[in-house]
Amino acid sequence: QQQVKQSPQSLIVQKGGISIINCAYENTAFDYFPWYQQFPGKGPALLIAIRPDVSEKKEGRFTISFNKSAKQFSLHIMDSQPGDSATYFCAAQNGGRRALTFGSGTRLQVQP
Amino acid sequence: ETGVTQTPRHLVMGMTNKKSLKCEQHLGHNAMYWYKQSAKKPLELMFVYNFKEQTENNSVPSRFSPECPNSSHLFLHLHTLQPEDSALYLCASSLPGQRSYEQYFGPGTRLTVT
Numbered sequence: 063q064q065q066v067k068q069s070p071q072s073l074i075v076q077k078g079g080i081s082i083i084n085c086a087y088e089n090t091a092f093d094y095f096p097w098y099q100q101f102p103g104k105g106p107a108l109l110i111a112i113r114p115d116v117s118e119k120k121e122g123r124f125t126i127s128f129n130k131s132a133k134q135f136s137l138h139i140m141d142s143q144p145g146d147s148a149t150y151f152c153a154a155q156n157g158g159r160r161a162l163t164f165g166s167g168t169r170l171q172v173q174p
Numbered sequence: 175e176t177g178v179t180q181t182p183r184h185l186v187m188g189m190t191n192k193k194s195l196k197c198e199q200h201l202g203h204n205a206m207y208w209y210k211q212s213a214k215k216p217l218e219l220m221f222v223y224n225f226k227e228q229t230e231n232n233s234v235p236s237r238f239s240p241e242c243p244n245s246s247h248l249f250l251h252l253h254t255l256q257p258e259d260s261a262l263y264l265c266a267s268s269l270p271g272q273r274s275y276e277q278y279f280g281p282g283t284r285l286t287v288t
Contacts, residue, residue, distance in 0.1 A: 068216075094275040105178070105264050105279030106217070151217065153275075160205055160274040161230055164217040 066154050068165025075172050081139040083168045085152035088133065092154040096162070097126065097137050100149045109150070110137070142172045177201065178280035180265050186286045189255060195283045197248040197265030205268045206248040207277065208240060212261040223248060224270060255287045 067086045075081045085095075096111035112119045112126040112135065119126045125138040139146055152165040178199045187193050199206065208220040222230035223242040237259075239251040248265055262284050266277040 096275050098279075103281065105266070105281050107279065108276050111275060155275040159230070160224065160268065160270070161207065161219045161222055161232075162217075162275065162277060163219075166216040 066152060066163050066165045068152050068168060070168060071166065072169045073171070075142045075170065077142065077144060077172055077174050079142050079172075081142045081146070081170055081172070082136055083150055083152070083170070084134065084136045085154075085165050086132075086134045087154050089154070089156065089163075090133070091156045091158070092163075093157045094155040095126070095128065095135050096153050096155070097124075098151045098153060098164075100151065100167075106151060139170075142170075144172045144174050146170060147172050178265060178267055178278050180263075180280035180283050182283060183281065184284045184286075186288060187252070187255065188288055189257070191255075192251070192253040194252065195250040195263055195265075195285075197250075197280055199246055199248075199265075199267040199278070199280075201267055201278060203267035203278070204245050204270050205274055206242060206245070207266040207268075208248065208250055209264040209266060209279075210261050211264055211282070217264070220250075252285075255285075257287050260285055260287045 097109045098106035099109045100106040110121050110124050123140045128135045150168045153162040181196045206223045210218045219232045220234045221240045226242050241249040262282040264282045265280045268274045268277045
């Protein structure tokens with residue numbers, strides 16, 4: 063019940079296009095849903111996060127869409143750039159536990 | 175130095191060796207974490223420390239032994255490891271409470287067990 067399922071495993075997008083990564087969860091006790099971005103040779107870095115009482119959150123070109131009834135959330139990267147090429151992880155946190163449960167990751171490649 | 179640092183960045187050890195990984199955070203955080211990242215599995219939580227006290231052990235084998243002498247330092251002591259323990263070991267830190275989802279990761283230690 064702690065699992066977070068992420069898709070697709072890899073994604074190739076043309077420069078200027080929209081990248082969409084999806085995640086689904088089962089545990090209704092999760093109350094924070096962050097997205098992390100990881101470049102090769104670096105640790106993951108927090109990108110954007112949302113709470114389940116909000117259906118959408120936007121920061122610059124990055125948007126999280128959240129569907130509480132479907133227990134799904136997604137990351138949209140608008141106007142994708144080659145510099146966005148990285149691995150993206152969705153995650154979920156149960157407020158009673160500090161630990162994050164991570165999805166399996168999506169390797170995004172934005173072609174020039 | 176700023177952020178979360180980890181040493182060494184790369185480590186090769188035999189199955190009978192004993193080594194330690196070090197993590198240091200300069201962010202004034204009170205919670206620290208060890209994660210394992212391998213090609214076969216997503217980021218797996220290993221241990222959580224909150225104000226120097228271990229609050230989670232995610233069924234980690236005893237050949238991994240964590241130590242948290244203060245809120246700024248975290249160690250992972252390794253002994254008699256197996257080849258399947260080869261992975262990237264990531265340290266993270268956060269504020270306690272509601273901000274704990276905002277975790278700051280170090281660059282990791284790439285461990286190879288031969």
